[in-house]
Amino acid sequence: MSTDLGVTPAPTKAAAAATASVAAVSPLPGVPKPDPILVVDNIVRQFGGMTAVNVPHLEVQRGIITALIGPNGAGKTTFFNLITGFDKPSSAPRLIGGPKSDHAARSMFNGRSVNNMGAAKVAQRGMVRTFQLTKALSRLTVLENMLLGAKDQPGENLFAAVIKPLWAAREREITLQAEDLLQRFKLLEKKNDMAGSLSGGQKKLLEMARALMSEPTMIMLDEPMAGVNPALTQSLLGHIKSLRDEGMTVLFVEHDMHMVRHISDWVVVMAEGKVVAEGPSATVMDDQAVIDAYLGAHHDTDLGDDSLLTDEVAEELAKEVELENRTEGDA
Amino acid sequence: MNEFLTTLTAIAASAFSPSTAALAIAAIGLNIHFGYTGLLNMGQAGFMLVGAYAFAISIVAGIPLFPAVLIALVAAAVFALVLGVPTLKLRGDYLAIVTISAAEIVRMIGRSSLLTDITGGSNGLTGQSYRGPFTDLSFLGDGQTTLGPFTYDNTGSNGWWVRLVAWSIVGILCLFVFLLMRSPWGRVLRGIREDEDAIRSLGKNVYAYKMQALILGGTIGALGGIIYVLPASVQADSMGRSMTFFVWTALLLGGAATVFGPVLGSIIFFALRLFVQGIAGQFVPDSIMNGQQAEQFSWILIGVVLMLVVIFRPQGVLGNKKELSFNVN
Numbered sequence: 001m002s003t004d005l006g007v008t009p010a011p012t013k014a015a016a017a018a019t020a021s022v023a024a025v026s027p028l029p030g031v032p033k034p035d036p037i038l039v040v041d042n043i044v045r046q047f048g049g050m051t052a053v054n055v056p057h058l059e060v061q062r063g064i065i066t067a068l069i070g071p072n073g074a075g076k077t078t079f080f081n082l083i084t085g086f087d088k089p090s091s092a093p094r095l096i097g098g099p100k101s102d103h104a105a106r107s108m109f110n111g112r113s114v115n116n117m118g119a120a121k122v123a124q125r126g127m128v129r130t131f132q133l134t135k136a137l138s139r140l141t142v143l144e145n146m147l148l149g150a151k152d153q154p155g156e157n158l159f160a161a162v163i164k165p166l167w168a169a170r171e172r173e174i175t176l177q178a179e180d181l182l183q184r185f186k187l188l189e190k191k192n193d194m195a196g197s198l199s200g201g202q203k204k205l206l207e208m209a210r211a212l213m214s215e216p217t218m219i220m221l222d223e224p225m226a227g228v229n230p231a232l233t234q235s236l237l238g239h240i241k242s243l244r245d246e247g248m249t250v251l252f253v254e255h256d257m258h259m260v261r262h263i264s265d266w267v268v269v270m271a272e273g274k275v276v277a278e279g280p281s282a283t284v285m286d287d288q289a290v291i292d293a294y295l296g297a298h299h300d301t302d303l304g305d306d307s308l309l310t311d312e313v314a315e316e317l318a319k320e321v322e323l324e325n326r327t328e329g330d331a
Numbered sequence: 332m333n334e335f336l337t338t339l340t341a342i343a344a345s346a347f348s349p350s351t352a353a354l355a356i357a358a359i360g361l362n363i364h365f366g367y368t369g370l371l372n373m374g375q376a377g378f379m380l381v382g383a384y385a386f387a388i389s390i391v392a393g394i395p396l397f398p399a400v401l402i403a404l405v406a407a408a409v410f411a412l413v414l415g416v417p418t419l420k421l422r423g424d425y426l427a428i429v430t431i432s433a434a435e436i437v438r439m440i441g442r443s444s445l446l447t448d449i450t451g452g453s454n455g456l457t458g459q460s461y462r463g464p465f466t467d468l469s470f471l472g473d474g475q476t477t478l479g480p481f482t483y484d485n486t487g488s489n490g491w492w493v494r495l496v497a498w499s500i501v502g503i504l505c506l507f508v509f510l511l512m513r514s515p516w517g518r519v520l521r522g523i524r525e526d527e528d529a530i531r532s533l534g535k536n537v538y539a540y541k542m543q544a545l546i547l548g549g550t551i552g553a554l555g556g557i558i559y560v561l562p563a564s565v566q567a568d569s570m571g572r573s574m575t576f577f578v579w580t581a582l583l584l585g586g587a588a589t590v591f592g593p594v595l596g597s598i599i600f601f602a603l604r605l606f607v608q609g610i611a612g613q614f615v616p617d618s619i620m621n622g623q624q625a626e627q628f629s630w631i632l633i634g635v636v637l638m639l640v641v642i643f644r645p646q647g648v649l650g651n652k653k654e655l656s657f658n659v660n
Binding site: 084086118119120121123124128129130131135136137138139140144145147148149151153155156157158160161162164167171207210211213214 | 507510511514515516517518519521522524525526528529530531532533534535536537543547
């Protein structure tokens with residue numbers, strides 16, 4: 001089994017198509033895409049005097065994997081909450097005293113407006129998210145967790161709930177669908193266990209599988225790899241890619257640079273609440289300015305590497321630091 | 332030994348008394364709030380009182396029995412709506428604060444001398460003034476019936492008829508809760524109990540579900556209130572804060588989030604108290620603890636038992652051990 005994230009397998013047809021679809025797009029922040037599924041404008045969120053997020057315009061291309069990266073505190077998760085309806089932009093239109101209409105927050109998903117919409121409605125439109133800290137419903141079984149993700153269960157209406165024949169047929173359908181997904185995520189033998197008894201990584205898998213139960217058009221993953229061991233990371237990566245290959249749009253927030261480089265077709269870089277760069281994963285990573293400014297100049301240095309302990313390398317690093325200090329002093 | 336038998340009989344009698352059934356019904360309502368949805372309703376007695384007042388006042392005003400019950404349920408639903416609209420979007424603690432004060436407000440209004448014409452003020456409404464239509468429905472006839480050691484009037488104010496109706500309602504409600512909680516609707520409620528945001532991210536309107544649960548549990552509480560006052564009288568102070576805590580005690584003793592937990596809890600709650608009083612009355616001389624002190628001691632013991640249950644068996648008597656094996660915070 002390969003745990004080496006440095007080896008890229010040959011790209012699939014869908015992957016090639018995804019890469020091709022954004023090949024002609026120029027790598028500038030807020031650039032228009034040929035076929036955007038999500039378009040947001042003027043998303044601003046202030047906490048008191050601090051502006052956590054300020055994104056004038058951003059488009060997410062349909063059918064590809066887009067990664068949202070940036071250093072800690074860049075506002076990635078806040079931005080995520082804003083577009084999924086878990087938080088409201090400070091720039092949202094208000095009845096009285098809101099911003100002017102051309103400065104008001106706007107978001108279009110799949111050709112329809114999702115302005116000012118609650119989280120539940122956004123999810124019903126087909127934009128389903130997961131959380132950085134997994135929210136497995138601990139005292140429900142794995143299968144119950146899955147069934148909660150399904151749409152159109154008439155038994156979720158109070159008045160139909162008491163009469164089982166009204167919802168039993170749909171229940172059978174979604175149970176089959178849930179078992180299929182659990183099989184795919186290797187959780188099927190756990191289906192009658194309480195979700196609270198799963199390991200951290202399994203909970204991540206369960207959360208992703210649960211989000212897929214509603215057959216979303218776009219899935220938003222908030223740090224899907226946080227706290228997951230390398231072996232499971234590899235299989236999660238595979239799952240994310242296969243979602244894209246099935247035609248789903250994926251947007252995810254991530255810290256892990258290696259993973260981003262590997263699976264994303266397009267990368268959006270955020271820092272201090274703004275989108276500072278975007279582009280195809282290969283080129284945006286090569287943009288030295290982005291790497292230096294937002295990922296740190298030594299992001300590629302393996303701090304656990306023995307070779308670092310040789311005098312030569314140490315001298316080299318010292319020189320670099322000196323150079324940096326000088327340039328900073330100049331500025 | 333004979334006295335011991337008398338104590339046992341008294342315990343058994345209280346186990347199926349109408350007030351035990353009323354407490355069980357209120358606890359079933361609270362179970363929907365707390366056990367299944369995770370709503371902290373600290374004012375279940377307020378719902379009971381709203382139901383009791385609405386029922387009794389309607390009957391006194393000349394409205395027939397079933398419309399009067401309906402009015403009581405609607406009043407409780409409106410009460411729940413008023414409490415839920417501002418609080419259910421906030422964190423759970425706010426509902427607790429609002430319900431505990433709203434229950435007190437209802438009680439204070441009920442015993443206010445300004446409304447003596449309607450509510451009877453602090454004296455309340457006597458049972459005779461509203462019991463008529465209920466006892467008229469009885470098909471048990473007059474006279475007394477003896478079943479084993481228990482002898483009651485067939486129909487009178489505190490007889491077999493009210494027991495029969497009260498426990499039938501308990502049975503129907505248990506079946507109702509069982510049907511609801513095995514359904515996808517109940518699954519959503521339990522999901523909300525675990526994590527609201529997760530349920531929201533799956534496209535469910537959490538606010539609407541919480542509101543439905545609050546209204547449903549509240550109207551069941553009102554039904555409990557009606558049963559509670561049928562053999563007695565409507566008195567604001569008999570359904571105050573302590574009643575809320577009796578309901579909570581019954582629910583936690585029996586086991587929250589179980590179908591029969593609230594019923595068993597109510598029975599244990601009344602039986603345990605009488606048991607302690609009976610035992611103390613027989614075996615402890617008056618110089619150490621007299622009858623009044625024994626009653627107070629039984630309350631203390633209930634409190635201690637509740638603490639022990641919450642610490643060592645938080646799922647209650649009937650709770651699921653599997654659900655206990657990990658703590659969710």
